[in-house]
Amino acid sequence: MADDLVNSYKTGPDDQGRFGIYGGRFVSETLMPLILDLEAEYERAKTDPEFWAQMDDLWTHYVGRPSPLYYAERLTERLGGAKIYMKRDELNHTGAHKINNVLGQILLAMRMGKTRIIAETGAGQHGVATATVCARFGLKCVVYMGATDVERQAPNVFRMRLLGAEVVPVTSGRGTLKDAMNDALRDWVTNVRDTFYCIGTVAGPHPYPAMVRDFQSIIGKEVKEQIMPREGRLPDTLIAAIGGGSNAMGLFYPFLDDKEVRIIGVEAGGHGVDDRMEHCASLSGGRPGVLHGNRTYLLQDADGQILEGHSISAGLDYPGIGPEHAWLNDIGRAEYVSITDKEALAAFQLCCQTEGIIPALEPSHALAHVIKIAPDLPKDHLIVMNMCGRGDKDIFTVAKHLGVDIQT
Structure with a gap:
């Protein structure tokens, strides 16, 4: 591979959230202010020693890192x-690894004054992690999960409900992770005032891919x-x-x-x-x-x-x-x-x-x-x-x- 590419491996994304031709933020006008607010809050948190001190404490004493x-x-x-x-x-x-990222996102949500957390989940591990951290901080939690996955991941569905989360089975499409993410995005558009969408992977609109990666x-x-x-x-x-x-x-x-x-x-x-x-x-x-x-x-x-x-x-x-x-x-x-x-x-x-x-x-x-x-x-x-x-x-x-x- 070309030597002149090496220094660029860790520079992405650019200001528009793009890794080369990939990434970006293709969202509705309703969500754009929330996305921009999240980006600004994360940029502040990245240089805030108190934020990282709290993360390190939770990673060590709650997660077990x-x-x-x-x-x-x-x-x-x-x-x-x-x-x-x-x-x-x-x-x-x-x-699983999911809680590493969920902790960071939910701390950001609380810094932004959000009281309701929504998430999508496939295997259920991101849903369980989100429900867990919401229980830890006393936040309302709603998890969207494809109906197919609800059936094949029954233990995690029960865990989420034990933790106080509302699990919403999604029957559209094939009832899997893609469909759960679709319904979570619809919820977010409808409830922009008090709701934070905790995405479980390095996908979605900028800044989520870079933010989840960093955590x-x-x-x-x-x-x-x-x-x-x-x-x-x-x-x-x-x-x-x-x-x-x-x-x-x-x-x-x-x-x-x-x-x-x-x-x-x-x-x-x-x-x-x-x-x-x-x-x-x-x-x-x-x-x-x-x-x-x-x-x-x-x-x-x-x-x-x-x-x-x-x-x-x-x-x-x-x-x-x-x-x-x-x-x-x-x-x-x-x-x-x-x-x-x-x-x-x-x-x-x-x-x-x-x-x-x-x-x-x-x-x-x-x-x-x-x-x-x-x-x-x-x-x-x-x-x-x-x-x-x-x-x-x-x-x-x-x-x-x-x-x-x-x-x-």
Whole structure:
């Protein structure tokens, strides 16, 4: 890659929220004042020591950060190649990386005087994190969740309701993450005065992609600090699963200017990336378009209509990707591959049996790619994959696909 691009890796977005031709803010006139207010508040918060002191305190004493960087010894021995580390963000309070970002957004919401928080969720982890932080600060919480995901993520639906959130099943479209985000945006337009939209990924109108990335970059910053005393150098390869891409962007961002570090994002290949679009691999099988306030790669037909993708993983079941990922793909700084449902299920089971860790189906996609490439790499090659969520939420889905009646 061209040397003159290196210094630009971490300069995006520009003043209009664009990463190259991606990003931006394509929103209604009603929402534009709120977007501009949020951008201004975040710019103030970024340079406010009190804001970051509060974040650090909550990350440490409420979330449980730093999360461990774990050497997967038995998996490494089983594969016989590269040395595999797992960044264990599934050990965070609420069981995933989502709370890293939710804390920041809700602190901003309170600084802006908002008392009602809305969110979209797919796998339910962002919804649970939002409901958790709202309970912590006494805020009203409404979570939009596709009806399909309500059924396949029943444990997280119950958790959200226990935490006091109202969970609204969305029946439009295929009843998945895209449809939940559509209804959340409709709510926001209707309730602009007291409502803050807490977006769960590095997508949406500017400043959300950059803001969510900044909050999630605690993941990669910790990896940099943790790997040095263990190995004395940076990892050779970073691997993370991608739906919208917040856990991946959080891991990748602090390493973008480290040219020697290979970066791989893993999309949901579903039943296979082909013309039937039975997958959610936007970079592998999509093209640029506009959805949910930003321009990025999308699954769409010849007329630009958004197609219904598929993934066994509710958190990856989204027909787009964060705009910064689209940009990193185009300039060649990061590589993006896809993993099928079948491969993710196999990785899920191998992780359980070799490391005693039950992963979510989302990071199981990343782990499946680790399993593919690690055996052919030298034994001194260091891989860090982001174990971004725990798998208790997915046991019903996995049992169904394995033909197991979990009720008996």
